[in-house]
Amino acid sequence: MTVHVLTRASLATQPLAAEMIRPLCDGGVGTRASFLTKTFAVSSIGRSLTLRISALGLYRAFINGHRVGDDLLTPGWTSYHARLSYQTYDVGHLLREGENVIEIWLGDGWYRSPLGWEGAQLSNVWGEHVAAIAELRDETGDVVLATDSSWRSGLLPIRKNGIYFGETFDARDQLVATSGTEVVEAFDPSTLLPHEIDGVREMPPLPVLAQFEDQEQRTIYDFGQNCAGYVSFTVRGQAGARVIIEHAEILDGAGNFNNANLRSAAARVEYTLSGVGEEHYKPTFSFFGYRYARVTIEGKATLTSIVSIPVTSIHARTGTFTCDHPLVNRLVENTWWSQVSNFIEVPTDCPQRDERFGWTGDAQVFARTACYLADSRAFLTKWIRDVIADQRPDGGISHVVPDPYQGHQAVLPRFYGSTGWGDAICVVPWVLYEHYGDTAILREALPAMLRWADYMWRLSDNGLARPALSWDEPGFTFGDWLQPKGRSEKPLPTIGDDAAATIYMFISSNIIAKTATVLGDIECAEQFTRRAALIKDAFVREFVMPTGRLLYDDQTSYALAILHDLVPAHLVPATARYFKAAIARTQGRIGTGFIGTPALLPALMKIGEPDLASAVFLQEQVPGWLYQVKRGATTIWERWDAIQADGSIFDPAMNSFNHYSYGAVCEFLFEHVAGFRPDPKRPGFEHILLQPQILPDLGSVHASHRTERGLIEVQWRTAGRDATYDVTIPEGASATFTLAQRYSNGTIDGAMFDGSSTVSSGAHRFTFKLPP
Ligand code: BGC
DSSP states (O other): OOOOOOOHHHHHTSOOSSOOEEETTOOOTTSOOEEEEEEEEESOSSOOEEEEEEEESEEEEEETTEEOOSOBSTTOOSOTTTOEEEEEEEOGGGOOSEEEEEEEEEEOHHHHSOBSOTTSOBSSSSOSOOEEEEEEEETTSOEEEEOOTTOEEEEOSEEEEETTTEEEEETTOOOEEEEOEEEOTTOOGGGEEEOOSOOBEEOOOBOOOEEEEOTTSOEEEEEEEEEEEEEEEEEEEOTTOEEEEEEESEEOTTSOEEOGGGTTOOOEEEEEOOOSSOEEEOOSSOOEEEEEEEEEEESSEEEEEEEEEEEESOOOBOEEEEESOHHHHHHHHHHHHHHHHHEESEEOSOSSSSOOOOBHHHHHHHHHHHHHHBOOHHHHHHHHHHHHHTOOTTSOOBSBSSOSSTTOTTTSTTOBOOTTTTTHHHHHHHHHHHHHOOHHHHHHHHHHHHHHHHHHHHHSBTTBOOOOSSTTSTTOOOOSTTOOBTTTBOOSSOTTHHHHHHHHHHHHHHHHHHHHHHTTOHHHHHHHHHHHHHHHHHHHHHHBOTTSOBSSOSHHHHHHHHHTTOSOGGGHHHHHHHHHHHHHHTTTOOOOOTTTHHHHHHHHHHTTOHHHHHHHHHOOSSSSHHHHHHTTOSSOOSSTTSBOTTSOBSSTTSOOSOOGGGGGGHHHIIIIISOEEEBTTBTTTTEEEEOOOOOGGGOSEEEEEEETTEEEEEEEEEETTEEEEEEEEEEEEEEEEEOOTTOEEEEETTEEOSSEEEEEEEEEEEEEEOOO
């Protein structure tokens, strides 16, 4: 007889043999948290036992008082109405022979705690009741324990919890199961699926770098790094004394703790001491975006230690870029920190204020950089599945995913369908394909891409986008959101919204044509090639003047049109001159917002202006990337001018200091400066395209990227006009080096070559001459 041994894979194909149950003592959103519990018997120990568990709300499980797993904010965040993750843990080591107790703590989480900014805030988005489902099986697959209405429930010491609120904990409370449970009949078990990504986990703790007291004797701790996470502290004192922690990203110009930008997010931790010995605390069901913590102590208590613990879903850094310019190095690190802080279950805009949403536009512009800096494959794939799940019946893509507004349209009736944002459904799968060679995500996303493209097409005037001005109307676009006009003022709508929207229709149509080609759907590929051509014709008719000047003479229109080949070839030299003139008018400062920014420097490279690209990149005034670094930023700001030159804060309520979008410039550093990228014809870095551009102001450059095949490493340096480019190509991959136009005298491993040269895996040295 063969003994059937249970594996995670075989388990994943079996439905959970348990019921979703809710604690009857739960008082609803914002009230005291509750737990579910059951005492059960295990006949022999040393067995392998597997727990599968999920919740409506957040859960944390304990067996015999020991925590199950080390992941946080479980079961994670998905479009819960369609997809709910469960976690799988081996828990044999936590069990003992005879009687055992399991406890499942429940928090409000994204499921029901208030989400959205004031005026558009919703509670109980996906449901009113927290609940959990759990099942324990032995190695033969027999069910040892399962949630059902025989479980008991009780209240936790967590007096209140919420994603934006934070957490209140009274350590004097005891856990007593005083109530029963009830099966949630309405729960649809077919929504359950194994967690698709790494769990949210703690990163190494950050110690206090500095501290001071304010006038009210509160201590402000500076951990030196903006991040998303929580503080962990140890305290000693009398029962009933309280420790209150507030969070802030910045000190204002006068050096005061300033968290006005959190808006309605209370982002507080309040801990009431039990008075017994040393007490350690960190929150269970919340996290914050902060660099500073302000601690108020009420009553008799002394804090004996405090650290900041960043948390993230991203655990494998795959990209580095360093050079001889310290501000650039810090910019790259700031981007990394903004990525880890905002890759918590969902790619969010920011981790601190009353949004923390999966804004599609932000993720779209950042996706390529995200894949260079970290292994983002599973993370972005999971999110794209949520984008698909939240697609509206008419094909519009939600502005934010998971979309809290979809089921509550009275609050924001048409909160979907912006170009540049909805195009995430096309751009992100294509980035995943190029980066990881993943055709499965293309196949999964294609139907949604088509519905999105048709939605935009129906709203257009034969390929010319006609954006509506109000976000309640179909066809509204965020345009080039936060685009600075002149020095740094933001107009809304941004310059050239209809041109930018038309360009994005073109970008997505092209991606669909390429996707269909990869998937072998020739008819679809032809249809979208034709559609892209129609959009281009419409664009040229409406926006490109016979002189090559664009109707909207702004940096974003030029950068996007040039980068995506929307300008007829014979006009490109003239258009390029107007583009440069637009940059000269802002004295080399950035004039682009969310969608124009990632295109700006690559477009300058495309017109053969690396020196101008370098000057725009490295200038240190506002708006510019390095301005914020010079002002001490440790993550990427939402606005170019978040803190103004005089130290004042621009628009305190609409200002995040941890928004990764503008960090999308790292894509330029990897692809144009370090000079490597995946060849879309042989994706996943099977074949690598090499074309470095020497930016002399960077001195020398070293960059690496761990692909799924192995490590790519490049290094360039110059001596006078001589440039040396050392590259290591991973096993099984090949690369083609193409000499950029203005360079000459190329050699590969000592031999001359003309134009381009293809090499196989291993270390190679290219040399070439820079122009005089
Ligand atoms: C968010 C974004 C987002 C934008 C929409 C903001 O409030 O923080 O980053 O993309 O709204 O334009």
